[in-house]
Amino acid sequence: MNLNRFTWNRFFIMYRRPEMIIRIAKKEWKEQLREKRFLAAGLLMVLLFGAALISSKAYYEKEQDLRLQAQHGIEENWLNQRDKNPHGAAHYGIYLFKPESRLALVDRGVNRYAGTAFFVEGHVRNEAQFRKIEDETGLVRFGELTPAYILITLMPLFIILIGFNSFTKEREGGTWRMLQSHDVSLRKLLLGKWAGVAFTTFMLFIPLFILMGLIIYNVSGIGEFSFTHYLILGAFYSLYYLVFINLTLIVSWFSKRSGAAFITLLAIWIVAILVVPKLFVSAAQYLNPLPDTNTVAEMYREARAGGIDGHVPSSARELEREVMEEYGVDRLEDLPFNFFGLRLQVGEEYDTKAYNYVFGHIHSVISDQDALIRKGSLLSPFLPVRNLSMAMAYTDVDKHWDFSEAVELYRQDFVRYLNEDLMYSSRTGDTYLAGSDVWAAKPDFSYELPAMREVLTAQTGNLLLLFGWVGFSFLGLLTIRSTSEES
Amino acid sequence: MISKIIHLEWRNLTSNRWLQVSFVLLAGLILLATLNRSYHHDAYQMKVDEVRQTQSIEFQNFVADHDSVTAGLKEIDNQRINPIFPFSLEVRLTPQAVFEPTGLAVLAVGQSDIHTGIFPVRTFSDPINKASVFYNPATDLLGSFDFAFVLVFLIPLVVIAFSYNILSEERENGTLQMVMSQPVSLMAVLVSKLLFRFLILVVTLLVILLLSMLLAGVSISGNIEGIALLSGFTVLYLLFWFGVSLLVNLFGKSSSFNITALLGVWVFFVLVIPTLLHVTVEKVHEVPPRSEALVEMRNAEEEAMSLDRNEILDRYFMDHPEFIEAAEGSSADEQWREIYEFYKWFYVVRQNIAEAISPIVDDYYSRLAGQQEFAGKISAFSPAVVLKEAMSSLAGTSPAHYNHFHASTEEFRMEWMGTIRDKMLREQFVSLDDLDTLPQFSYSPADVNNGFGRAGMALSFHLLVVCGLIVVFRKNAGL
Numbered sequence: 001m002n003l004n005r006f007t008w009n010r011f012f013i014m015y016r017r018p019e020m021i022i023r024i025a026k027k028e029w030k031e032q033l034r035e036k037r038f039l040a041a042g043l044l045m046v047l048l049f050g051a052a053l054i055s056s057k058a059y060y061e062k063e064q065d066l067r068l069q070a071q072h073g074i075e076e077n078w079l080n081q082r083d084k085n086p087h088g089a090a091h092y093g094i095y096l097f098k099p100e101s102r103l104a105l106v107d108r109g110v111n112r113y114a115g116t117a118f119f120v121e122g123h124v125r126n127e128a129q130f131r132k133i134e135d136e137t138g139l140v141r142f143g144e145l146t147p148a149y150i151l152i153t154l155m156p157l158f159i160i161l162i163g164f165n166s167f168t169k170e171r172e173g174g175t176w177r178m179l180q181s182h183d184v185s186l187r188k189l190l191l192g193k194w195a196g197v198a199f200t201t202f203m204l205f206i207p208l209f210i211l212m213g214l215i216i217y218n219v220s221g222i223g224e225f226s227f228t229h230y231l232i233l234g235a236f237y238s239l240y241y242l243v244f245i246n247l248t249l250i251v252s253w254f255s256k257r258s259g260a261a262f263i264t265l266l267a268i269w270i271v272a273i274l275v276v277p278k279l280f281v282s283a284a285q286y287l288n289p290l291p292d293t294n295t296v297a298e299m300y301r302e303a304r305a306g307g308i309d310g311h312v313p314s315s316a317r318e319l320e321r322e323v324m325e326e327y328g329v330d331r332l333e334d335l336p337f338n339f340f341g342l343r344l345q346v347g348e349e350y351d352t353k354a355y356n357y358v359f360g361h362i363h364s365v366i367s368d369q370d371a372l373i374r375k376g377s378l379l380s381p382f383l384p385v386r387n388l389s390m391a392m393a394y395t396d397v398d399k400h401w402d403f404s405e406a407v408e409l410y411r412q413d414f415v416r417y418l419n420e421d422l423m424y425s426s427r428t429g430d431t432y433l434a435g436s437d438v439w440a441a442k443p444d445f446s447y448e449l450p451a452m453r454e455v456l457t458a459q460t461g462n463l464l465l466l467f468g469w470v471g472f473s474f475l476g477l478l479t480i481r482s483t484s485e486e487s
Numbered sequence: 488m489i490s491k492i493i494h495l496e497w498r499n500l501t502s503n504r505w506l507q508v509s510f511v512l513l514a515g516l517i518l519l520a521t522l523n524r525s526y527h528h529d530a531y532q533m534k535v536d537e538v539r540q541t542q543s544i545e546f547q548n549f550v551a552d553h554d555s556v557t558a559g560l561k562e563i564d565n566q567r568i569n570p571i572f573p574f575s576l577e578v579r580l581t582p583q584a585v586f587e588p589t590g591l592a593v594l595a596v597g598q599s600d601i602h603t604g605i606f607p608v609r610t611f612s613d614p615i616n617k618a619s620v621f622y623n624p625a626t627d628l629l630g631s632f633d634f635a636f637v638l639v640f641l642i643p644l645v646v647i648a649f650s651y652n653i654l655s656e657e658r659e660n661g662t663l664q665m666v667m668s669q670p671v672s673l674m675a676v677l678v679s680k681l682l683f684r685f686l687i688l689v690v691t692l693l694v695i696l697l698l699s700m701l702l703a704g705v706s707i708s709g710n711i712e713g714i715a716l717l718s719g720f721t722v723l724y725l726l727f728w729f730g731v732s733l734l735v736n737l738f739g740k741s742s743s744f745n746i747t748a749l750l751g752v753w754v755f756f757v758l759v760i761p762t763l764l765h766v767t768v769e770k771v772h773e774v775p776p777r778s779e780a781l782v783e784m785r786n787a788e789e790e791a792m793s794l795d796r797n798e799i800l801d802r803y804f805m806d807h808p809e810f811i812e813a814a815e816g817s818s819a820d821e822q823w824r825e826i827y828e829f830y831k832w833f834y835v836v837r838q839n840i841a842e843a844i845s846p847i848v849d850d851y852y853s854r855l856a857g858q859q860e861f862a863g864k865i866s867a868f869s870p871a872v873v874l875k876e877a878m879s880s881l882a883g884t885s886p887a888h889y890n891h892f893h894a895s896t897e898e899f900r901m902e903w904m905g906t907i908r909d910k911m912l913r914e915q916f917v918s919l920d921d922l923d924t925l926p927q928f929s930y931s932p933a934d935v936n937n938g939f940g941r942a943g944m945a946l947s948f949h950l951l952v953v954c955g956l957i958v959v960f961r962k963n964a965g966l
Binding site: 037041044048051055058059066067069070073074076077080081082092095097109110112113114116117127129130131133134135136137138139140141142143144145149153154157161165168169172257258259262263266270274275277278279280281282284285286289290291292293294296362365366369370373396397400 | 781
């Protein structure tokens with residue numbers, strides 16, 4: 001009759017005696033501790049995590065060193081180059097190496113698969129080169145031993161292992177009837193079981209996560225260690241575990257036998273972590289293929305057509321006329337600056353425009369691919385947490401582009417600096433060789449990782465998907481409650 | 488008696504809905520995987536054909552231009568593209584290094600998703616930069632869907648689901664006593680049950696695979712050797728997993744124990760060992776970073792360019808006096824001589840740079856090969872890794888194949904550079920006969936050590952170990 005009072009009543013009955021729930025949770029936990037295979041699995045997780053942490057740290061520090069060394073070598077190259085025309089120096093160019101945030105120690109994301117070196121030169125915007133994966137054996141394709149691999153790929157298996165028989169063991173052991181005859185509401189039983197699995201999961205996760213935090217805090221790396229940032233990353237993993245805890249209990253409830261529960265859960269794990277991502281990648285590559293080199297070259301030619309080419313005097317006749325008119329001179333040689341430098345700079349701007357167009361197109365194809373893969377999140381809680389983890393660790397594709405864009409802006413400055421040096425240090429027709437002072441005064445490159453707020457805003461979609469999974473899996477648990485009370 | 492068991496088995500299996508559904512699902516996945524790879528493979532072949540076609544058109548144009556220029560009908564001001572001048576070979580007849588997988592490319596993506604297969608090779612090409620296309624690192628990270636993935640990752644799970652309760656079920660259903668009372672040993676019953684299931688799985692698998700290969704347009708008769716090898720590896724791999732399943736059943740524990748234990752073994756061989764092996768390979772067999780070669784290359788370039796032109800040439804001719812004589816006999820006139828003079832310097836500089844960095848480049852490629860060799864050896868720890876690598880080899884897309892391809896490309900670049908350089912130093916013009924003797928790039932997947940023998944041995948070894956353990960535990964279990 002009065003539905004409101006009724007539910008409130010239910011609520012109070014449930015929480016008036018939480019000791020029952022705690023008792024069940026404790027019993028679950030004790031049982032888990034007693035089972036040797038849980039202990040073995042837990043120990044294996046800890047050992048693997050330790051190995052992942054150690055090897056990740058060593059790898060990170062080595063990569064960091066190599067990059068610093070390479071950057072240093074390139075700087076030396078640049079400073080010690082012989083005297084030459086500034087435009088020759090623009091062709092010689094420099095390389096910029098992509099820094100890795102210290103959080104890459106948690107999740108290396110796409111770093112092995114994306115180029116690490118950007119060639120900065122006149123006329124051309126280059127895609128990042130030296131992808132680590134090009135120098136790898138096939139082993140890395142099985143997965144990379146990083147903390148994120150343990151936390152995202154293996155941890156759900158551990159959750160499944162400790163929770164798959166939560167209910168089926170009661171049915172199989174014949175204790176089901178006994179429980180029903182006692183004063184234990186099924187809701188309390190459910191909560192108790194849930195608390196038992198969750199407790200073990202987080203007892204394993206939290207210490208490992210704190211340990212990792214300490215190591216990352218102490219490693220000398222790029223970016224400040226932000227406590228909030230790290231905590232939010234941990235919260236994402238936790239939400240993901242809640243999804244698997246809920247799924248595990250739901251499946252255990254609806255299964256008649258432990259074996260069946262395990263197989264179902266395993267199938268869910270395989271579909272979510274192995275099959276769906278690969279299927280959606282294949283679909284994305286099929287529906288939104290990346291343009292090949294010829295198509296890109298054609299696009300560039302079209303976008304570039306009709307523009308001034310710095311190396312072709314005949315392409316800039318109109319510019320010559322305009323400039324001579326403006327300065328009231330009849331010959332380029334009488335201009336107060338070197339016209340070759342101006343022509344190069346104007347040509348450079350055409351190049352930049354054409355490259356912006358080409359790279360914009362490629363980025364939009366990649367965005368479409370990623371958006372399609374994200375749709376797989378509806379079938380897999382793995383995808384949103386994978387993306388969130390990479391994003392927080394600054395190792396996702398967005399950060400790669402972010403750096404690539406910063407390099408491009410720098411490239412424009414760098415080339416302008418050299419063109420302007422040519423323009424103002426000499427007159428048209430002069431033979432001009434710039435020297436070490438010019439090389440030393442080149443613009444500095446600096447890059448800062450985007451702020452956390454920015455990262456999170458960009459990840460709204462993945463955040464919603466993860467929350468959706470948490471919400472739906474809890475709703476699933478609630479349906480258990482209603483069916484159980486009917487029976 | 489055994490035939491009765493098999494008959495019963497057959498009826499059990501055919502009445503199992505879940506099993507039928509999972510077989511249909513499996514067939515769908517294999518078909519999807521094969522068609523997916525064949526789509527990418529076809530797209531690649533189309534690109535290769537396009538490049539070849541462009542090359543042949545350019546060749547015809549070159550010959551036609553060459554005829555007109557030598558006949559005096561045409562004058563080309565830009566000497567870089569004048570077909571009688573050797574430099575035009577670099578820009579107009581740029582050789583293309585083309586990677587070729589085997590006819591079984593649809594089986595395994597291998598490294599083909601991260602490497603470019605088509606490279607223009609010129610004297611001034613970068614010897615260490617392998618990337619010339621655009622890529623999406625996110626898709627590469629998650630990986631593509633291929634038959635190798637289905638076979639290596641998913642099929643063992645089907646085997647496990649197929650056999651985890653082969654003995655425990657009898658006990659839990661209370662039918663064990665009945666089986667024991669029959670005049671056949673329990674072991675014989677178990678083995679015949681498993682073998683029967685194994686046969687059904689293998690036959691289904693191979694039939695589905697052959698059908699999807701036919702649909703993908705792969706020639707069966709042309710790749711019969713590869714298919715036989717693949718079948719052999721598949722049989723060994725499946726037997727291994729069935730063996731593990733029997734072994735776990737022999738412990739006489741509950742079904743739920745069996746399945747968790749078997750899954751543990753799967754996780755261990757498929758997820759854990761490979762990552763540990765990867766870390767070991769990286770630790771033991773480091774590959775020098777390419778950035779090192781890069782810095783060295785830029786130093787060498789600056790050094791070579793900062794020397795006086797005449798000095799560089801003089802120094803070179805001291806070691807190679809034959810070119811002085813040859814150049815004196817050249818038919819080039821004064822105007823051409825000047826042009827040749829510049830390009831002589833250009834090619835000698837390139838030669839100097841190549842000599843300066845060749846130790847680093849050679850070291851890079853040989854250490855990469857060494858790393859792959861080492862990885863191949865320690866892969867023997869996991870049958871999953873062994874099979875995956877063997878399938879990449881069968882498809883001709885393994886890291887070793889690409890390494891060989893890149894190293895051959897670099898070797899070819901040196902040969903090409905030598906040919907053009909010599910023509911420059913001798914001040915020779917290009918004749919049509921020269922076109923037949925230009926170095927040709929060649930690459931064949933057959934030249935690569937495929938490691939099939941080792942793979943077969945490793946898989947057999949794992950199977951033997953499992954069989955040995957079965958024999959030991961059989962005694963312990965009193966069967």
